[in-house]
Amino acid sequence: MKPALALAVLVALAACKRAPEEGAIVVPTQEIVAGVGMIDFTSEEAGFSCRVPGEWGVRESKYLDPAKGLSLWDGKRTHISITKFPEMEPQYKDARAYAETFWMLSDKGQPEITVEKIGGRTVLRFHQERPYYKPHSRKLEYMNRFDYALFPIQGGFFQIEHRAVASEYKATLPVFEAVVRSFKPKI
């Protein structure tokens, strides 16, 4: 099933009803995490499967080639994305080397990288806060918190990123964790 199609089914536009003839396919909710229904999701193009928040939308499908991954958002200020490297950024092929570049993005230095075994793979974990400015503006709106899990695969890695307002991130962190725990690269 194509990623867009799988997600299209769950909720219609702004929760409005899409008529059945418009291709709605019901995908069952597998569990509820932090009040969010999680569904099973497979991307043939990028080569992974995992649970994703079914009520979230494919925020940037038009900006992200499905072969490079998937990006979801909750309709407000929280995003979860799954991206494949080096397809996403050709210069990054090694998960640890990539993780060790995040000092560039903050004045707080290199975030601490921890290691965790998930599904038999050695997953790198870290988080970071960064300021958010609206485009064309110099006004600091708020701080964003980014949580990362990097899954090494042959010749590259997958990155799962959780982006949320720093003061609100705990509300959706369990959803991100559910995505990470269920993540299975096909390679």
Place this chain on the structure above:
Amino acid sequence: MKPLIILAVMLVMPAPAAAAPTPAAPAARADWRRAGIDERVKAGLISLGWRLEDDGRALDPKTKAPADKTAFDKAVLDLRQDARRAALESLNLMLDPKRPADPGDRARLEMLAQDLPPGLAAVALDPKSDLSKIRAMAGAELDKVAAYFDGGRTMADRRAAAQPVPAGTPGPRAEPPYYTVLERSVGERLQASARAEIGRDPFGRTVLSRLDAAGKPDLPPILIEDQGGGVVARYDYRRRAVVLDREGLLASVIGTVPPRRASALRASLSTRDALLAYLEAHPEAVEAVVKENDVVLVHELTHAWQDRRDPVFREMARGNIPDVQPLEYEEEAYKTKNLYLRSKLKRDPASVRMNDDFADYVMMTHGIGSWRRKLFDDIETAAPARALTLKSAIAVEAGRLQRVRARSVATGEEQRAKALDLLTLTRGARRLAELETAHANRMAALDPEIQGATTASYKDLGSYYLVQASAAARAPDRMVFLEKAARYAEASGDKALIEEVRKAKEAKE
């Protein structure tokens, strides 16, 4: 008696007193403060070239004179109808059966609701509503808006819009944007200062040369206006001008005096005229404004280049293409300003401000794919009805074409009007499609250039942080900058820089 003679007789005959026509009352002068317009309408009018004076007068962009109430109300209504059309067309894109459902649409809809007809907004936001019903309502409302704009266009307007504008010429736009001699003078000082500042940099010279006319850089007019929403600057294609935000610019001006004088200066520059007069009298303040905003100016000058290079803004100004903010144009402008910043880092690191532009450059250097995704996402969130990919703009244009095709005609005049509308919209769609292809080719050439220079960028960033460390007033800042300098030096592999940073660290310890 022939009609003309009757008319002549009537004109020369004294009319009976009882039938004397009452002289037409002078049209009431518009007072924008009493018109109940919100900030968005205010910003929209300003972007159309209107000048809203502190005393309530609304100066007409064409005549530069105070407008009467009828003309002002018409401009406000046009603006509201245009906003409604943009909101309806965005809604239509969301309603496309082929498009995946997106819960983010709820947030978008809430933002668009203020411009939608209330009945439709309520139905669209009701989770129980059926999409086919919303689609039908949106279609009917779009027909009404189209009829409003169609009704206001004469055959002459249509013929003018159908006439292709030769490449390299601006086509019909708003009148020259300056209202006063002082405003023009300050604008020209800003232009001259921008030419000098940006021209110091090799890549900056490339940016300027793109705007050459008769062998000389021909920068667009630069205006100072209230922008709202924290926006620092923008390119206004209707006036072919760069607009700098008054408040943002004021901060740069205040920064030119010692802190003890800052409050008094700010208080004395509370009006736009006072600020213009100060800039006219203080070249050092003009220079400070440009130095503080040169990177932003390069971004806006890139939009000016796009305007001269491609026919898209030209067609947009004539209503032949939807008034959208193409995300691809933003991508190019953001990349260009970042290439300028990179060049400055290499040439003169001390001149680079550590602000949001710098953070954006670092983000792009770290990974251009992620940077682009975030850029599009953020711009679309900030302007849901206007920020569209070219693909979406093409879909909107296709919708307009379809509406015209479906328009029934009863007279030869209506038939001709329809033919002209089809001609202009078809050309608009072709222009957008051509730009989509051209943009993809441009980015395919530009991206490897950005990505291929990553190691060199690290070296420049290392040198930059070293300069920042030596200039830092506070010890903790110095430590952070030295640490960054060391990491970038290491990442670049440049032995001389590594050694330089090591020595700087030793000296500080």
